Amino acid sequence: xxxxxxxxxxxxxxxxxxxxxxxxxxxxxxxxxxxxxxxxxxxxxxxxxxxxxxxxxxxxxxxxxxxxxxxxxxxxxxxxxxxxxxxxxxxxxxxxxxxxxxxxxxxxxxxxx
Amino acid sequence: xxxxxxxxxxxxxxxxxxxxxxxxxxxxxxxxxxxxxxxxxxxxxxxxxxxxxxxxxxxxxxxxxxxxxxxxxxxxxxxxxxxxxxxxxxxxxxxxxxxxxxxxxxxxxxxxxxx
Numbered sequence: 001x002x003x004x005x006x007x008x009x010x011x012x013x014x015x016x017x018x019x020x021x022x023x024x025x026x027x028x029x030x031x032x033x034x035x036x037x038x039x040x041x042x043x044x045x046x047x048x049x050x051x052x053x054x055x056x057x058x059x060x061x062x063x064x065x066x067x068x069x070x071x072x073x074x075x076x077x078x079x080x081x082x083x084x085x086x087x088x089x090x091x092x093x094x095x096x097x098x099x100x101x102x103x104x105x106x107x108x109x110x111x112x113x
Numbered sequence: 114x115x116x117x118x119x120x121x122x123x124x125x126x127x128x129x130x131x132x133x134x135x136x137x138x139x140x141x142x143x144x145x146x147x148x149x150x151x152x153x154x155x156x157x158x159x160x161x162x163x164x165x166x167x168x169x170x171x172x173x174x175x176x177x178x179x180x181x182x183x184x185x186x187x188x189x190x191x192x193x194x195x196x197x198x199x200x201x202x203x204x205x206x207x208x209x210x211x212x213x214x215x216x217x218x219x220x221x222x223x224x225x226x227x228x
Binding site: 042045101107 | 148153169214216
């Protein structure tokens with residue numbers, strides 16, 4: 001059973017609009033969350049993270065929101081650009097086990113010019 | 114970019130043959146990982162290493178073995194490849210430990226097809 005879920009396999013957004021990618025988790029021991037971005041024929045690259053002691057973390061156009069009670073996080077991209085078209089993986093780590101990362105199945109984002 | 118090189122980048126082989134994938138890093142990171150990426154599953158951990166000769170199993174370790182004789186090299190071996198092992202394999206490195214989180218850095222992957 002997947003501990004990290006991304007229920008939308010794909011998402012299309014117009015350039016300049018907001019992209020919202022969602023992620024749900026089931027393990028209450030997770031206390032650190034990350035987003036990775038992956039282009040075709042390349043490895044994933046780290047994008048942004050958030051600790052469970054926060055509910056928001058912002059880095060330029062990218063903001064991650066965490067709702068611990070709902071076990072839900074989301075990545076907002078504003079404004080979306082064609083270069084943001086990629087697969088986005090949500091990932092989680094548990095305290096005392098930070099050497100392991102649990103990844104979700106990914107959401108493919110297409111930003112339409 | 115983190116210095117991670119995976120070889121080969123592409124390989125086609127037949128069922129029952131042994132296959133070894135190599136991951137080489139120039140960052141001197143303690144942790145190294147092997148993942149496979151399959152549609153609908155994201156990245157799943159096969160094996161990881163926390164030091165020379167120190168390895169442990171991940172979520173999908175059956176049919177795979179690993180070795181780490183040097184800090185910079187982490188080998189993944191399929192002793193007798195099966196069609197279910199057709200996948201894209203990623204190596205990652207990290208300075209994380211069990212109680213300290215650091216992002217993982219990934220290589221560009223090896224596309225393995227087993228016919």
